[in-house]
Each structure stands twice: as structure tokens, then as C-alpha cells.
Amino acid sequence: MxxxxxxxxxxxxxxxxxxxxxxxxxxxxxxxxxxxxRPSSSERGYDAAWEKLRADYLAAYPSCARCGQKAHLVDHKITIAKAPERRLDPSNLQSLCTPCHSSWKQAQDRKA
Ligand SMILES: [Zn+2]
Ligand SMILES: [Zn+2]
CATH class of the missing domain: 1.20.5 (Single alpha-helices involved in coiled-coils or other helix-helix interfaces)
Structure with a gap:
């Protein structure tokens, strides 16, 4: 052509x-x-340091902070978006089971 x-x-x-x-x-x-x-995991604030802290925290606090069931994940009480400097602060963390995490997040989102 x-x-x-x-x-x-x-x-x-x-x-x-x-x-x-x-x-x-x-x-x-x-x-x-x-x-x-697909934001990279480090852009979202989850990097190797967080992965280690998360694993250690979950080992230290294996029960859900809200219902006492086995926790599956570690959540930031104050979100990284609101308090990036508290991302690796253990006092800003809580172990949660998946159902509690979902309802907690929904409540947080409603407040926001
Ligand atoms: Zn064309
Ligand atoms: Zn729970």
C-alpha cells in the first residue's frame, strides 16, 4: 500500500x-x-518493612481485637492516608478477622 x-x-x-x-x-x-x-504495593504503603511488622504483630496478637476470633490481618486504626507517619507504629495497629475488618472499614468509610 x-x-x-x-x-x-x-x-x-x-x-x-x-x-x-x-x-x-x-x-x-x-x-x-x-x-x-494495579498500584504497586509500595505505593499503597505496603512494603517489606510493613510485611515484617504485620507478621510480627499478628504473631503477638493472634486474636481479632473486636470479636476475639482468630485474626487474619492487621489493620491501621488511623489509615495510612490520614497518618502516613503512623504506618509502622504498633499503637496504630489492630489484629482483625476478615468479617470484622470489612465492617470496621465500612464504618470508617461512612465516617469519612
Ligand atoms: Zn484513526
Ligand atoms: Zn472479628
Missing amino acids: PSRAPSVCTHCGEPHTGICAKRAAAIAARKARADRR
Whole structure:
């Protein structure tokens, strides 16, 4: 196909040469969505230091702080978003079971 004659773009259906603006926008939008879906774990504040603290805390406090059942995870009482400096502060942590964590988070979100 001669490159100088505009051919109909397979993406937008318009005849044009060069990069398709609509296609470029679609690729950028898809990339932005993918980036939002998969923030790196360190960007969310969960890195190796947190993983170790979490494991140690769960070993020290194996029961849910709310219902006393076996805890599955360690939660920040004050969220990292609100108090990033307390991310690794044990006094800001609590062991929770999954059901309590869900209801606790929902309550927090309602307050926020
Ligand atoms: Zn196009
Ligand atoms: Zn619980």
C-alpha cells in the first residue's frame, strides 16, 4: 500500500496518515485504567518493612481485637492516608478477622 495516500484507519474508520489520535487516546486511557487497578504495593504503603511488622504483630496478637476470633490481618486504626507517619507504629495497629475488618472499614468509610 502506498504510504503517501491516506488509507482508511482500521481504528477510527477515517482516512488519515500517521498516528491515529483516537487510537492514541484509547491506548492512553487503557494504560491509565491499568495503572489505577494495579498500584504497586509500595505505593499503597505496603512494603517489606510493613510485611515484617504485620507478621510480627499478628504473631503477638493472634486474636481479632473486636470479636476475639482468630485474626487474619492487621489493620491501621488511623489509615495510612490520614497518618502516613503512623504506618509502622504498633499503637496504630489492630489484629482483625476478615468479617470484622470489612465492617470496621465500612464504618470508617461512612465516617469519612
Ligand atoms: Zn484513526
Ligand atoms: Zn472479628
